[in-house]
Amino acid sequence: MENSASTIKNLVERIEQYSKTSIDLYKYTAIYKTAALFSFLAVKFIFTLIIFAVSLLFTIALSLLIGDELGKTAYGFLVMGLFYSLLGIIIFIFRKPWIQVKMSNSIIESFETNEKP
Numbered sequence: 743m744e745n746s747a748s749t750i751k752n753l754v755e756r757i758e759q760y761s762k763t764s765i766d767l768y769k770y771t772a773i774y775k776t777a778a779l780f781s782f783l784a785v786k787f788i789f790t791l792i793i794f795a796v797s798l799l800f801t802i803a804l805s806l807l808i809g810d811e812l813g814k815t816a817y818g819f820l821v822m823g824l825f826y827s828l829l830g831i832i833i834f835i836f837r838k839p840w841i842q843v844k845m846s847n848s849i850i851e852s853f854e855t856n857e858k859p
């Protein structure tokens with residue numbers, strides 16, 4: 743009878759240890775995936791910031807160039823403003839297939855390719 747009680751006690755201890763190990767594994771997997779997501783978003787943010795700065799400088803230069811050609815600097819900024827307004831409207835109309843779907847797929851792929859905890 744003692745042998746059977748000892749076996750049950752040993753089994754309960756192993757189940758307890760397995761449960762603790764499984765919880766730790768899920769916790770570390772969640773931490774890893776969260777870190778992977780934040781690093782992915784940080785890279786995207788920095789890249790977007792660089793593209794924005796470069797675009798701003800090119801826009802100012804192009805506005806000044808167009809303004810010189812049209813005779814007034816303000817006309818160049820007006821033309822560029824109209825161009826970006828038209829671009830913004832087009833992006834707004836096609837935002838779901840161009841931006842939302844691609845970003846969602848990109849985030850999902852980043853989780854699928856980083857399976858190792």
